Amino acid sequence: MKAGGDIMAWADPFFPDPSIPESVKKVLHEAVDQGFASHYSMPIGDLLLRKTLAAYITKRTGLTIDPSRNIIITPGSDSGLLFSMMPFINEGDEVLVPDPSYPSNFLNGKLLGAKTVPVPLFEEDNYQFRIEEFEKRLSPKTKMVLFCHPNNPTTTVFRRKSIEDLCEFVKKHDLILVSDQAFQDHIYDGIEFVHPAVLPGMWERTLTVCSISKGIGLSGFRIGYIYANDVIMDVLYGAAVNVLGASSTLSTIGAIAAIEDTEHLQQNYIKLEKRRRLAYEILHDIPGVRMKMSESGILSWLNISKLGSSEEVVSRLMSEAKILVNQGNPYGEQGKGYIRIVTGCFWDDEAAVERFKRIRSVLLDMAQERNLVN
Ligand SMILES: Cc1ncc(COP(=O)(O)O)c(C=O)c1O
Incomplete structure (x- = not known):
């Protein structure tokens, strides 16, 4: 400044x-010396990184993640967030976004021609959901709920009741859920972190968007990832080269080492x-x-x-x-x-x-x- x-x-x-970290520096130096990092990685992301992340997700969620069917690497999760909305959102649709929330999550729907409908959260509720506030704002045009879990800026970890209520609302109204979990790796005080994708009936309709920027501390590497069921992922895989191109090969090598450096x-x-x-x-x-x-x-x-x-x-x-x-x-x-x-x-x-x-x-x-x- x-x-x-x-x-x-x-x-x-x-x-x-x-x-x-030293472990990451070492593999980056080796990769540069070997010279092959000058080439593209796959548009959906390098297989070894997808495998490494699939194991990381399974450990945390219990979900079975097929590295070739359920996960895609994105150049940071900002692009992943917009990409995850693209197959579902058309002009005139509405996207419910809790307020306060990460500013991009209010803007992305608008970029796709949709209307963002903020749903207030209240400090006196410790920023947990009041589902009636979602119900009040539902319209025939509502397609999606996009929320940030844990929440940026409040740091709130949505408790099991909030997540269960939200998922019931999403299922009842046949919506898609995008769960922005950029901050999921650092949860304090033993608070339970409930992954919406594991709740009954949610795997079919949830896209979970994550990042190595925050918890793994490598924001400059620009690596994010999305996991979802194979029907949803087919669409993302099909559009990956057009929209994402590919993530950095060098960053991919560093990301694998970082995730393995427990x-x-x-x-x-x-x-x-x-x-x-x-x-x-x-x-x-x-x-x-x-x-x-x-x-x-x-x-x-x-x-x-x-x-x-x-x-x-x-x-x-x-x-x-x-x-x-x-x-x-x-x-x-x-x-x-x-x-x-x-x-x-x-x-x-x-x-x-x-x-x-x-x-x-x-x-x-x-x-x-x-x-x-x-
Ligand atoms: C809640 C949230 N989601 C996603 C992102 C995007 O992070 P990145 O593109 O570095 O993965 C940020 C960045 O600040 C964020 O705060």
Whole structure:
């Protein structure tokens, strides 16, 4: 950032510090030396990566994933999210998207000529679903529910009841479910993570979209993946070369090594779990701020409505703490009055803690100005 500031607004683990594990560096060096990474990988993704990911998914879900029938590699999950909607969404259709949610998930339906219908989630419900809010917004044009699990920006892990209710709603109205699980690899406090695709009757109608950017910490490699049943996957396989081209061959080699390096994955988990606790300890008790301990991933979501609008607070943090965080507004109507901080950035805890303290100091000043400090 110009003027010597810090960016805590990219959902990118350890940004801006180097974070490629040694195991991955080694295979990348070897691949470059051998020279064959100059060539295309398959449009649906390299078979060994599909096999490695199929085993990874089976371990987590119990689903049987045929690497040649049920999984496709995408250049990051952003493209995977749009691709997963393309076979189902036509002009005039409607897509239900919980609000707040990842901004792209509001935009993708519109890119395909459909209407995005936000469905509010409420802080007082710990952002779990009220299915009546989905029912109220259903129309004959509704084709799909697209949701982010765990949720970006709130970090919410949808509990079994929420997921079961949502899946019943999807089945009852014959809809397609796209489950954006970019943050699924880091779930804290032993909270159960329920995969919608495993629930009865859901394998036929669910596309699960995942990424190595967050949990595996390799956002720059641009590798995502979608898994679904073979009827759905036939359509995606058929269109892969036209829409995706192919993912990077070099990144594919690195991704396989990273997924197999369970020690590295475990270390990332320990580091990021500690980080969300440090953020909570430093920020949660500021007068006028409401913050819960993050349930997943690398983000913190703060209600700052007593201190000012999202714009005002972000602007003060920029000018006084020299730190860029996200306004809540782009995450939907329900994001107004909130800010999102990427607490999982920087490699060293001390570097992150120093920034959390700078944020605290500005928010405390704002609380004082509003006579919120005793
Ligand atoms: C919820 C969510 N889904 C998907 C993505 C896309 O990530 P990538 O394209 O790096 O896989 C992001 C990126 O921030 C995200 O936050």
